[in-house]
Structures are given as structure tokens and as C-alpha cells.
Amino acid sequence: MNKFLTSNEPSMRLARTIVQGIIGVLIAQIPALVGNYNLDPVWTATIVAVSMAILSPIMASLGEADEVVNAEHIRIDDVDE
Secondary structure, eight states, X not given: OHHHHHOOSHHHHHHHHHHHHHHHXXXXXXXXXXXXXXXXXXXXXXXXXXXXXXHHHHHHHHHHHHHHHHHHTOOGGGSOO
């Protein structure tokens, strides 16, 4: 999971963008799934874009938190000087 959240490789960046897009589309379709109400396509696109803009920093902060946790487990003897 750490590689998925923190890697800067093009394949991982593409995977993160795809996952964010899928989650955004699912969020935008909640009204249609729950109440059988269809939103205007402009609103649907806006909801997808806003959810992706919110998910991106959340995923980045999760990756940073995982790096900090892993760094705390490194002993001083393990670090090469």
C-alpha cells in the first residue's frame, strides 16, 4: 500500500488517478443509486472533480504517515553513515 500511495513512478501515478476517478464517479452516482434521481451532467462532472481534488491530498497524507511509521522502526545501528 505504501508503494501505491507514495511512488512517483508513472504506473503508480496512473493507478492513483484511476482509483480516484472511480471513487469520484461512485460518489457522483449516489443520488441515482439511492433515490433514483439523475443529476445534470454538469453537476456530475463537478462532483467527480471536487471529490478527486479532495482525495488527492488525503492519499498523499496517508502515504506520508506510513513513511513516518516505517521510519520510526529503523534502529540507529541500521543507518549507514
